[in-house]
Amino acid sequence: MYYALKNHSPQQDYTLRDVIEKLLKAGANTNRLIEWERVADNEYSDEDEDDESQFNEDALILASRRGLINVVNLLLLNGALASSCNEIEQTSLMVVTQNGYKEVI
Numbered sequence: 001m002y003y004a005l006k007n008h009s010p011q012q013d014y015t016l017r018d019v020i021e022k023l024l025k026a027g028a029n030t031n032r033l034i035e036w037e038r039v040a041d042n043e044y045s046d047e048d049e050d051d052e053s054q055f056n057e058d059a060l061i062l063a064s065r066r067g068l069i070n071v072v073n074l075l076l077l078n079g080a081l082a083s084s085c086n087e088i089e090q091t092s093l094m095v096v097t098q099n100g101y102k103e104v105i
Helices: 002-006 010-025 059-065 069-077 092-099
Strands: none
Touching: 002 010, 002 059, 010 069, 059 069, 059 092
């Protein structure tokens, strides 16, 4: 689910919502799985890090960071914890406030 959110384009918001909904129904994990990002020699590569991936965020915080209102609502309705934090102790509410997405609040 993290990768679906991370790699979407803004023109695909409703398609993304449908994909996320199907993943949730199938029991998908909303956390970012670091072990999928290991390189062939089993060492973590930080060369591909971007601003979003540096904080080890779950799907709710990533959707909040991107201002994806429909996805944020869907995740919350399906049990995502609004109180979850990333590595620098930011909640999804803090992230939307910091990024100016008032409509998500």
